[in-house]
Amino acid sequence: MNEAQQVELVKTFSNAFGPSGFEQPVVRAYRDAVADFGTTTIDGMFNALTVLNGNTGKRPVVQLDAHADEVGLLVQAVRPSGLIKFVTLGGWVPTNVPAMAVTIRNKRGEYIPGVVATKPPHFMTAAERNAVPQIAEMSIDVGSSSREETINDFGIDTGCPIVPTVDCQFDAKHGMFFGKAFDDRIGAAAMVNTLANVAEAALSVDVVAGLSTQEEVGLRGAYVTARKVEPDLAIVLEGCPADDTFEPDWLSQTRMKGGPMLRDMDTTFIVNPQFQQFAADLADELHLPYTRAVRTGGGQNGAAIGYWKGVPTIVVGIPVRYEHSAFNYTALSDFQTSVSLVSALLKRLDAATIASFSSVD
Structure with missing residues (x-):
């Protein structure tokens, strides 16, 4: 996707009406956006699962996740x-x-x-x-x-x-979005962009993307999608609360234009350390900025997916200022860096690498 397409995608997702349990407009926008990349099915909770074109059914399955609902x-x-x-x-x-x-x-x-x-x-x-x-x-x-x-x-x-009631705006001069629901519409848009990036790539894994519902009221949709997909590994794309406007620099772990946040812990989740380090090392290799975060609050779908079968799971968080309020900021550069990292991960993963994340030797 070019930058203009990315901007319009984020604005469309941000403006869509979709509180927990009523995500249909968001799911329609998602279904239309991924139509060229795979086959999408929608269940009675409005969870949408997209099986990427070219999946073989014989390779390890990587589940991508983002959630459709907003507070x-x-x-x-x-x-x-x-x-x-x-x-x-x-x-x-x-x-x-x-x-x-x-x-x-x-x-x-x-x-x-x-x-x-x-x-x-x-x-x-x-x-x-x-x-x-x-x-x-x-x-x-x-x-x-x-x-x-x-x-x-x-x-x-x-x-x-x-x-x-908020209309998403993009400030091209500063590369900033101002709108509602970037938790997790920015992650949903990033998942669409990632599918576009890898749709024709030579992958060594099968990819299933899950746009899950009702995350804000208890990670409910992701519990369902994980059981349907039965992944071998999962990557969660989440709009995560930025702390750069109220924490000192030494403690700020999710900052605007600082790249994605790789979450080590929150109240629901401790990351698989091998997979986390693999992602961090790849970001370093590609010169992609990122932060690591240990959180004393919050939760996200990585818990629902990772704890279903104990599969290695990481959370790639896109910084969002003032989450769970009417008005949010998020940066186009953080969106793009997150898409680049997740796309690169999908291209690097294979059966042996995924198996190594479960090794205790």
Whole structure:
């Protein structure tokens, strides 16, 4: 893919509506983007599995993974006033939610604009001004004046999904994307670009790409795709939270324009050290920048896939600032470097190399 195609791919994926459990628009965009590279099937959870053209069924299987869903909200009920009570899909910091512009997909499949309602300061007590807002106390306003209007005219009721309203932009001068859902739409786009890079390459492995769903609510889709694919090795492409705006340089392990983050540990996962070092050595050989990270929080699909059969698994993280909020930044150069590294890994892997990652001698 050339740079213009990469930019449009990322923007398309970022703008797609797809909170956990409602990923259909993202999956459609993915299916269309990979149509020339393999055969894609979609299951009842909306997990999409792409079997790369040229797979033989006789070589080790490498599973690529990225997740389709974004953190979002879900209508729980409509209040008598017409305001909408909601719950979260994925991890939100409550202070990031008030006054956020949102889009609700109603029961008819229409997209309705709204806003997370906030009380004007004129009406707040001193205690209210200093209180930490709670999700359970918040409401969304779509301009309705009654419960009946919200349900009947706007078509919004229990179970309707919600995402932030954000239009992805690309700053060509600085090589930066500004948009929503780069966790993990940037990884999904990178997986598509990787398939494009290796579609006609002479590989020594079979490749199956899994665009999994419901990662933000418990890695659920990847548990399913791992059992279907039964890989011998896995590479997870994940938008990972950048720490360069709030950590000192010596502790910053995921920085913008610093290349992909190779994750050694998080709360769900400890990486296979041989595979991790193989990836790091290859990045060094190719002069690709990267960081290594030991995290005390977070989790990702590497746990769901790697712990299914104990296969060697690494996580190639693309740095994203301000994950799990409405507005994110991510760098085109980090996207491109991640694609280059994963593409090179697929071209280097073979049965003997994969077997070496399980050796204890």
